[in-house]
Amino acid sequence: xxxxxxxxxxxxxxxxxxxxxxxxxxxxxxxxxxxxxxxxxxxxxxxxxxxxxxxxxxxxxxxxxxxxxxxxxxxxxxxxxxxxxxxxxxxxxxxxxxxxxxxxxxxxxxxxxxxxxxxxxxxxxxxxxxxxxxxxxxxxxxxxxxxxxxxxxxxxxxxxxxxxxxxxxxxxxxxxxxxxxxxxxxxxxxxxxxxxxxxxxxxxxxxxxxxxxxxxxxxxxxxxxxxxxxxxxxxxxxxxxxxxxxxxxxxxxxxxxxxxxxxxxxxxxxxxxxxxxxxxxxxxxxxxxxxxxxxxxxxxxxxxxxxxxxxxxxxxxxxxxxxxxxxxxxxxxxxxxxxxxxxxxxxxxxx
Ligand code: NI
Numbered sequence: 001x002x003x004x005x006x007x008x009x010x011x012x013x014x015x016x017x018x019x020x021x022x023x024x025x026x027x028x029x030x031x032x033x034x035x036x037x038x039x040x041x042x043x044x045x046x047x048x049x050x051x052x053x054x055x056x057x058x059x060x061x062x063x064x065x066x067x068x069x070x071x072x073x074x075x076x077x078x079x080x081x082x083x084x085x086x087x088x089x090x091x092x093x094x095x096x097x098x099x100x101x102x103x104x105x106x107x108x109x110x111x112x113x114x115x116x117x118x119x120x121x122x123x124x125x126x127x128x129x130x131x132x133x134x135x136x137x138x139x140x141x142x143x144x145x146x147x148x149x150x151x152x153x154x155x156x157x158x159x160x161x162x163x164x165x166x167x168x169x170x171x172x173x174x175x176x177x178x179x180x181x182x183x184x185x186x187x188x189x190x191x192x193x194x195x196x197x198x199x200x201x202x203x204x205x206x207x208x209x210x211x212x213x214x215x216x217x218x219x220x221x222x223x224x225x226x227x228x229x230x231x232x233x234x235x236x237x238x239x240x241x242x243x244x245x246x247x248x249x250x251x252x253x254x255x256x257x258x259x260x261x262x263x264x265x266x267x268x269x270x271x272x273x274x275x276x277x278x279x280x281x282x283x284x285x286x287x288x289x290x291x292x293x294x295x296x297x298x299x300x301x302x303x304x305x306x307x308x309x310x311x312x313x314x315x316x317x318x319x320x321x322x323x324x325x326x327x328x329x330x331x332x333x334x335x336x337x338x339x340x341x342x343x344x345x346x347x348x349x350x351x
Pocket of ligand 1: 273275280314335336
């Protein structure tokens with residue numbers, strides 16, 4: 001699983017006034033993890049906000065800002081009543097765990113000592129790691145929410161030390177506003193990270209400060225960091241076949257693991273042959289293919305395909321004019337198989 005991006009509907013540690021509107025934008029941009037904080041909006045609106053996040057198919061997060069024991073207990077109870085999926089933050093684990101018991105809520109408290117508002121992570125790396133280990137030992141703690149970029153210690157060193165010390169997922173929270181920082185987070189072994197203010201204020205490097213553009217830029221960068229960017233677009237068979245005219249000379253149109261997708265134009269009768277190891281698939285795009293076997297002939301029409309198992313002798317024939325065929329076969333396959341024929345091609349061009 002790749003690094004998870006959690007969009008926080010928050011600015012300066014408070015849920016924003018226009019959270020509902022931003023939520024619509026986030027959902028339409030395809031964001032799947034969306035959070036808010038327990039301050040900034042009245043309880044009923046937070047409840048509706050959570051319902052809208054879940055109705056949109058996303059996972060909901062509530063991050064606890066208040067750190068005194070009494071307020072944190074209130075926040076945990078609110079989390080249960082709101083019905084959030086994941087509770088982030090807080091430090092009073094012994095008080096919160098009994099409240100969450102049986103709720104199904106996953107709990108990611110803050111390791112270390114949190115001070116002030118907006119929050120700062122105090123203490124040395126060793127102290128924060130010790131706290132992380134202690135928290136992660138609780139069965140009801142599913143992960144940790146590390147305010148790494150709010151620490152005055154070496155942030156990369158801190159993130160790596162905490163991730164190495166615990167075998168539960170670690171979310172990095174606060175002040176992540178560039179691809180470089182996302183890459184840093186990824187390298188430390190983190191499970192995810194949050195971005196709120198940077199996207200809402202239009203500060204993330206993108207084509208425009210508009211929220212949708214910001215969110216799409218973050219998602220693209222996360223996909224890049226996770227190696228989830230495909231170089232492939234759709235290929236059109238009509239256009240690809242129009243780029244060459246020679247027959248019995250397959251072109252390579254793509255590769256799927258150890259298989260090649262090839263395009264070939266057939267005209268007249270090929271040569272009888274078999275392939276010792278390779279199975280072949282012939283998909284007829286245009287024209288009519290007659291596949292001759294030793295026991296029978298099979299006609300393959302447009303939109304149909306036929307599989308020829310390895311070892312089975314066959315002879316493809318284009319019935320009328322040129323037949324356009326897409327082949328799917330192991331990369332080791334040579335068109336003439338065991339036969340000696342001057343139409344044997346081993347050095348195939350791409351198409
Ligand atoms: Ni063959």
